[in-house]
Amino acid sequence: MKPLANLSGNWLIAVVTVANAASMAWFGYDQGVFSGVLISSDFLHHFPETKNANISGIVSSCFSLGAFVGAIFAFMAGDKTGRKLAVFIGLVCNLVGAVLQIASFHLPMMFVGRIINGFGMGVTSSTCPVYQAECSSPRVRGKLVVVGSLCNTVAFCIANWMNYGLYFSGGPLQWRFPLAFQLIFPLIVGVALLFVPESPRWLLLKDRDEEALTVVARLQGRNVAIDDPAVVAEFLSIQTSLREERDEAARTNWKDMLQFKDKTQNFRRLLLSCGTQLMQQFSGVNALGYYLPTLLKQSVGFSNQTARLLAGVNGTIYVFSAFCCLLIIDRFGRRKMMLYGSLTCGSWYLIAALTIRQGEIEPSKQASFGKATAAMFFLYYFCYGTSFAKVPWVYNSEINSLGWRARGAAAATGTNWICAFCVTQFTKVGVNNLHWRFYLIFSIFCYSFFPIVFCLYPETSRRSLEDMAYIFESNPHVLVAGKRDLTSRKRPHAFIDAEARRIEAGEQKRNMPQVLDDVKMSIVHKEGAV
Structure with a gap:
C-alpha cells in the first residue's frame, strides 16, 4: 500500500x-x-x-x-x-x-x-x-x-x-x-x-500556482510529473478560466450582476x-x-x-x-x-x-x-x-x-x-x-x-467545472428548454473546442508551445474515454 x-x-x-x-x-x-x-x-x-x-x-x-x-x-x-x-x-x-x-x-x-x-x-x-x-x-x-x-x-x-x-x-x-x-x-x-492536500482550484484562486500544479499532478496518478501533458492541460484550463473570471469581475458592478x-x-x-x-x-x-x-x-x-x-x-x-x-x-x-x-x-x-x-x-x-x-x-x-x-x-x-x-x-x-x-x-x-x-x-x-x-436548469453532467462558464457566456438567456447543448447529457463538441482554446491561451501566456499538441491530443483521448 x-x-x-x-x-x-x-x-x-x-x-x-x-x-x-x-x-x-x-x-x-x-x-x-x-x-x-x-x-x-x-x-x-x-x-x-x-x-x-x-x-x-x-x-x-x-x-x-x-x-x-x-x-x-x-x-x-x-x-x-x-x-x-x-x-x-x-x-x-x-x-x-x-x-x-x-x-x-x-x-x-x-x-x-x-x-x-x-x-x-x-x-x-x-x-x-x-x-x-x-x-x-x-x-x-x-x-x-x-x-x-x-x-x-x-x-x-x-x-x-x-x-x-x-x-x-x-x-x-x-x-x-x-x-x-x-x-x-x-x-x-x-x-x-x-x-x-488543499483543493488545487482554491490554491489557484490564491495565486499559489506551484502548489496547485503539484496537487493536480498528484490527483492525476502515481509518479505523474508536473510537466505531463494531461497535468498541464488541466492546470492551464483552470488557470485561464480563473483569469477570465477575474477580468470579467473587474468590469462588472453589483447592479449588472443582480440583473x-x-x-x-x-x-x-x-x-x-x-x-x-x-x-x-x-x-x-x-x-x-x-x-x-x-x-x-x-x-x-x-x-x-x-x-x-x-x-x-x-x-x-x-x-x-x-x-x-x-x-x-x-x-x-x-x-x-x-x-x-x-x-x-x-x-x-x-x-x-x-x-x-x-x-x-x-x-x-x-x-x-x-x-x-x-x-x-x-x-x-x-x-x-x-x-x-x-x-x-x-x-x-x-x-x-x-x-x-x-x-x-x-x-x-x-x-x-x-x-x-x-x-x-x-x-x-x-x-x-x-x-x-x-x-x-x-x-x-x-x-x-x-x-x-x-x-x-441546464445539464451539468459530463462537463468540466470550467465548462460551466462557457454555458452561461454563450447562452445568456434564462430559458434552456429546447437547447440541445444545454440539456443533453453528452458533452457537446463546442465545449471541447472551448477547452482547447483556453489551454492554447494559457500556453501563450506561459510560453510553452512545445507541449500544446500533446495537450490537445490528451483532451481528445479523454473525451474518447468518456
Whole structure:
C-alpha cells in the first residue's frame, strides 16, 4: 500500500472521498437520530416541555437554524480559510455541540448543544461537496459526490434502526447513547484531513500556482510529473478560466450582476444552486425525516414500537435508493433525475394525503388505509433517494464559477438549512391543525418543480467545472428548454473546442508551445474515454 503521506492518484481521491463521506454521514445520522430521541420516555421525563408541539418543533429545528448560520459563515469566509480549514472548524463545532447534547439535563443546554452542532454541520455540509468536486474528474465527479450523500443515507438508516433497537431498553441509554454514537464520525474525518492536500482550484484562486500544479499532478496518478501533458492541460484550463473570471469581475458592478448582465452570470448560477436545495427541502423530506415515528403514530395510528420499526424499514429502503442513485446519476444526468423526482414524489404525497383523509372519514378502515399510507411514504423515500436527495448536492458543487463556488455552495446549503428549519418547525403544528391537507401541500410543491427544472436548469453532467462558464457566456438567456447543448447529457463538441482554446491561451501566456499538441491530443483521448 502507498504510504499515506505520499498519497496520489486513486488512493488520494479515495481519502478525499472518505473525508467527505464521513462528514456527510454525520449529517445524515444527526437528521435521523433525533426522531427517536423525541419520543423516548426518559427524554420526555427530563424534558417534559417537548410534549408541546411548538417546543418539540424548535428543539428539532434549532439544529437547522444553527446550520443556516454555519452556511452563512462558509459563504463569507470559505474562500479565505480554504476547504480543509473550513472543514476542521466545522468539525470542532460539531464535537462541542454533540458533547453538550449528550450531557444535557436542562432544555437550554440541549438548545445550545444543537445550535452549535448545527453550526458546525452547516460549515462542513457547505464545504465538503465543493472540496470533493474540485478534486475529481468530470467522468466520476457525480458518483463521488453521491458517495458522500450515500453515506449520509446509510448513517440515517443506522440512526433509525438504533432508535428501534433501543426502544426495548429503558433509562437514559435509550437516548443518550444514540447521541454519543455520533462521535465516531469526527475521528474518521480528522484522520483523513491529515493526509489530503488543499483543493488545487482554491490554491489557484490564491495565486499559489506551484502548489496547485503539484496537487493536480498528484490527483492525476502515481509518479505523474508536473510537466505531463494531461497535468498541464488541466492546470492551464483552470488557470485561464480563473483569469477570465477575474477580468470579467473587474468590469462588472453589483447592479449588472443582480440583473444577469454580467458575462458569467454568477448571480443566476447562485440562484439555480439555491433552487435545487429549496426543492429538496420543500419536497417534504424533513417532515418525514425528523417526525416519521411521530407521524406514523399520530396520522396513521400505529403503536410506538411499530412506528419505530417502520422508520427503520424506511431507512433501509432509503439506503437502497441511494445505491441506485450512485449507479445512475452520471448515466441519466442531473435534469432527468430532478424531473422524475418531481413527478413521482408529488404523486406519492398526493396518494398519502388521500389515504389519510379516507382513514379519518372511515375510522373502521383506518388500519388498512394506514398501511397504504406507510407504503406511500416508503415509495416517496425511494424516489426521493434517487432524485432530490442527491442531485442538489452534486449540482450546487458544479454550477458555480471558481470564484463563487464556495460562496455559491454555502448559499445553497444555507437555503437548504433555513428551509429545513421552516419545515421541521411547523410539521407537527401543521399535522395537528391541517391533518391530511398538510401532506397535500408537499404534493403541490413537488409538482411545481417540474416546469421550473425543465425550463431553467441546464445539464451539468459530463462537463468540466470550467465548462460551466462557457454555458452561461454563450447562452445568456434564462430559458434552456429546447437547447440541445444545454440539456443533453453528452458533452457537446463546442465545449471541447472551448477547452482547447483556453489551454492554447494559457500556453501563450506561459510560453510553452512545445507541449500544446500533446495537450490537445490528451483532451481528445479523454473525451474518447468518456
